[in-house]
Amino acid sequence: MEPxxxxxxxxxxxxxxxxxxxxxxxxxxxxxxxxxxxxxxxxLVGPGYPPAPTAHRHIEWRLVLDQGRVPARCRVLxxxxxxxxxxxxxxxxxxxxAGAWGGLGPDALDLHARALAGVLVGRRAVKAVLLDQGAIxxxxxxxADEALFRARVHPATRAERVPPGRIxxxxxxxxxxxxxxxxxxxxxxxxxxxxxxxxxAAQNRHAVYGAAGSPxxxxxxxxxxxxxxxxxTVFCPACQPKA
DNA sequence: GGCAGCCTGGTT
DNA sequence: AACCAGGCTGCC
Numbered sequence: 001m002e003p004x005x006x007x008x009x010x011x012x013x014x015x016x017x018x019x020x021x022x023x024x025x026x027x028x029x030x031x032x033x034x035x036x037x038x039x040x041x042x043x044l045v046g047p048g049y050p051p052a053p054t055a056h057r058h059i060e061w062r063l064v065l066d067q068g069r070v071p072a073r074c075r076v077l078x079x080x081x082x083x084x085x086x087x088x089x090x091x092x093x094x095x096x097x098a099g100a101w102g103g104l105g106p107d108a109l110d111l112h113a114r115a116l117a118g119v120l121v122g123r124r125a126v127k128a129v130l131l132d133q134g135a136i137x138x139x140x141x142x143x144a145d146e147a148l149f150r151a152r153v154h155p156a157t158r159a160e161r162v163p164p165g166r167i168x169x170x171x172x173x174x175x176x177x178x179x180x181x182x183x184x185x186x187x188x189x190x191x192x193x194x195x196x197x198x199x200x201a202a203q204n205r206h207a208v209y210g211a212a213g214s215p216x217x218x219x220x221x222x223x224x225x226x227x228x229x230x231x232x233t234v235f236c237p238a239c240q241p242k243a
Numbered sequence: 244g245g246c247a248g249c250c251t252g253g254t255t
Numbered sequence: 256a257a258c259c260a261g262g263c264t265g266c267c
Contacts, residue, residue, distance in 0.1 A: 020262080038261050039251080083250050084262055124244055133263080140261055189261065190253080209261095230246060232260080 006089050007032055007063065016093065018101050019108065019137025029092045033100070037084030039191040047073040061087060081191060108138035109178050113168035120159040120167065127155035128229040130174070139174060141231045142187055142209045147173040148235060149208045154242035155233050156226075161243050180205065208234040 010026035017023070022034040022042075034042070043049075063076040078087060090096035106115045119135040120126065129135050130144040139147070148155050150173035153166050162170070185200030186192055189210075193199050207217050212225025212234045221238040 035262085037250095037263075081251060082260085082262095122244085128244080131262090142261060187261070192261070229244090231262095 006030060012068075014093075019104050019133055020140070021101060021104070021137075023090070023093065023096060025093055031090040031093055031096055033088050033090055033096060034078060035086050037080060037082065037086070039082035040078065040080040040085035041191060041193055042195050043077045043079060043193075043197065044070065044195045045075055045077055046071065049075075049077075076195075103134055104137040105133065105135045106137065108136050108143075108174050109182075111136060111171050111174050113171040116171040116174075117164075117167050120162050122160060123158050125155060125228055126153060126157045126159050126162050126170075127231075127233060129159045131229060131231070136174070138178065141233075142206065143174070143177050143181060145209050145234055146177045146207060149240060150177060152239050152241075154240040155228055155235050157243045163243050166243075208236065210234070 007024065007026050007030065010028055010030060012024055013027040014025040015023070016025060020035065022036070024032040024034070026032075034040075036042070061078040063078075065074050065076060078085075090099070105119060106112075116136070119129055119132075122129075127144050127148060130139045130147070131141065145155065147170065151166060151170040153162060153170055181187060181200075181202040184202040184205060185194060185198060187202040187206070188199035189203050208223055211223050214223055215221065216223055216236040216239055219236065219238050221236055223234050224237050225232065225234050227233065
């Protein structure tokens with residue numbers, strides 16, 4: 001897939017996002033769908049970039065913007081060192097929403113308690129549900145742990161056994177954690193940076209992610225690190241009792 | 244459900 | 256050399 005050919009000659013009409021999926025809609029309706037995966041970055045760079053040869057194994061797509069409100073010969077680079085991301089096409093946003101995006105759950109940024117309650121069914125761990133894009137769209141490993149900590153829910157609690165009284169707090173925690181992270185510019189742990197190259201600061205505010213063995217910020221109990229749903233998981237055994 | 248596998252790169 | 260990583264698919 002060559003996105004340049006896909007959107008060649010088109011004018012960018014709108015940008016869309018649902019969960020972690022991004023889409024560029026052209027004025028003729030065609031759509032370029034972008035998934036950044038774990039290490040993907042979108043960069044807006046000038047003609048001189050990159051100054052030196054970079055790792056060539058990286059996937060890199062270029063969108064050349066030759067008109068509009070950016071300096072001439074700027075390019076949008078989609079870099080993906082780990083090559084877990086991807087780009088694909090959709091005929092229209094309507095088709096995309098009826099297709100691939102139709103399988104996504106409600107966006108976590110404005111997740112209502114009722115919607116969360118609707119997907120907290122079955123026996124799998126609540127964290128596995130939070131990470132399931134078909135249940136809730138937009139939550140990854142970092143923010144799943146952060147939200148569960150904030151809502152005082154043990155990550156291994158079976159979805160159907162999350163106490164009813166904790167569902168609204170968990171929905172609120174997901175919204176708050178994500179909004180705060182966006183406001184802080186995202187978590188720049190390794191690869192992530194904004195389109196202008198700016199690093200985020202949300203990684204400095206993580207309460208539990210990456211902090212196994214450290215004292216809980218609320219109660220000083222040592223945070224525990226386990227493996228859950230195949231992912232590194234950190235929680236406070238005291239603050240987050242298993243229901 | 245869990246989990247290996249996909250990739251590269253950085254750290255132990 | 257082995258292990259780990261922000262995600263997701265598909266195979267048990």
